[in-house]
Amino acid sequence: MMPAVGQRVPASADIRAVEAPVYALSNVSKTYGRGSIRALDHVDLHLDRGSFSSVIGPSGCGKSTLLKIMAGLTPPSSGSVILNGRPVTGPRRDIGMMFQQATLFPWRTTLENILLPIEIRDGAAAAKAKAPSARALLDLVGLKGFADIYPDKLSGGMAQRAAICRMLVTEPDVLLLDEPFSALDELSRDFMNMELQRICLETRATAFLITHSIPEAVILSDVVYVMSRRPGRFVETIPIDLPRPRTLDMLTEPRLGEHVRHIRALLDEGGVH
Ligand SMILES: Nc1ncnc2c1ncn2[C@@H]1O[C@H](COP(=O)(O)OP(=O)(O)OP(=O)(O)O)[C@@H](O)[C@H]1O
Numbered sequence: 001m002m003p004a005v006g007q008r009v010p011a012s013a014d015i016r017a018v019e020a021p022v023y024a025l026s027n028v029s030k031t032y033g034r035g036s037i038r039a040l041d042h043v044d045l046h047l048d049r050g051s052f053s054s055v056i057g058p059s060g061c062g063k064s065t066l067l068k069i070m071a072g073l074t075p076p077s078s079g080s081v082i083l084n085g086r087p088v089t090g091p092r093r094d095i096g097m098m099f100q101q102a103t104l105f106p107w108r109t110t111l112e113n114i115l116l117p118i119e120i121r122d123g124a125a126a127a128k129a130k131a132p133s134a135r136a137l138l139d140l141v142g143l144k145g146f147a148d149i150y151p152d153k154l155s156g157g158m159a160q161r162a163a164i165c166r167m168l169v170t171e172p173d174v175l176l177l178d179e180p181f182s183a184l185d186e187l188s189r190d191f192m193n194m195e196l197q198r199i200c201l202e203t204r205a206t207a208f209l210i211t212h213s214i215p216e217a218v219i220l221s222d223v224v225y226v227m228s229r230r231p232g233r234f235v236e237t238i239p240i241d242l243p244r245p246r247t248l249d250m251l252t253e254p255r256l257g258e259h260v261r262h263i264r265a266l267l268d269e270g271g272v273h
C-alpha cells in the first residue's frame, strides 16, 4: 500500500535495502573555526545502491559541507562515513562529483577536459586508452561531434553535459551533485534533469543531489531529505512514490503537488525562506 504523503517511512522499507547500503553515515557532525560554527549536527544517512536521493534545505544549513564530507574532501569532526564497506578518508575512485559550474579548461578540447581526471590520476597513456569510452559518453549526453572543439564554443547546458561525462568517465558508483544545473535556464535544466535520470538508470549509479528546487527534488528522487537550518540535520525523510522513469508531465500530477506542498510546509515551519 502506498504510504500517505508525509508519512515517515524509513528508506530501509525499500525492497533494495536487502543489499548493504552504498553509503552509511553515522552520527556525522562538523564544526568549523575551532568549534565556533556548527555546520552539521548528528547526521545519519543510508543510501541504497542505485537509488536517487536529494537533500533540500535553507542556504547555509550545511548541504555542501555534507557533500564534501561524503566525497572525502573534508573530514567530519565526529561520526563515520562508510562507502562500499570502507571508511572514506580522502578522494576515492568510486566517487564522482559535479558542482554548479562546469569549470572546463579553455585550452583543452571537450574530450581532453573529460579525460583530465584520468590523466592526472593514471597518466597520459591511461587517458588515451579511455578516449573511446569518453567519446561514447559524449554520444550518450547528445554531444556527438563536439569532442574536439574548445569549451568557448559550448553553451552553458552543453558545458554541464561535458561535466557529466567528466564525472562518469571514471565509472564512479556514486554521483555527488551540488546544484549541478542551477546556473541553467529552466528548459535546459528540465532537460538535463531527465538526462541525469536516464544516465543513472542506465549506469545503475547511486545519486545524491543537493538542490534548492522542491519540484526538482521530488521529480528526480526516490527519497528526499529535508534539512533544518544550521546546524543542519535531517528533519524528515520523504519517500517519493512515483513510478520510473519519471517524465516532465508528472510535474502537474496531484501526487507530485502533494509532496511539493508538504516539503514547502516543512521548510516554512523551519522559518527558512
Ligand atoms: N571552510 C569553511 N570554513 C568555515 N566555515 C565554513 C566553511 N565552509 C562552510 N562554512 C560555514 O558552514 C555553514 C554551512 O555551509 P555550507 O556551504 O555547507 O552550506 P550550504 O547548505 O551548502 O549553503 P548554500 O545552500 O548557500 O550553498 C555556513 O555557515 C558556512 O559559512
Ligand SMILES: [Mg+2]
Pocket (backbone or CB within 6 Å): 063, 064, 065, 178
Ligand atoms: Mg552549498
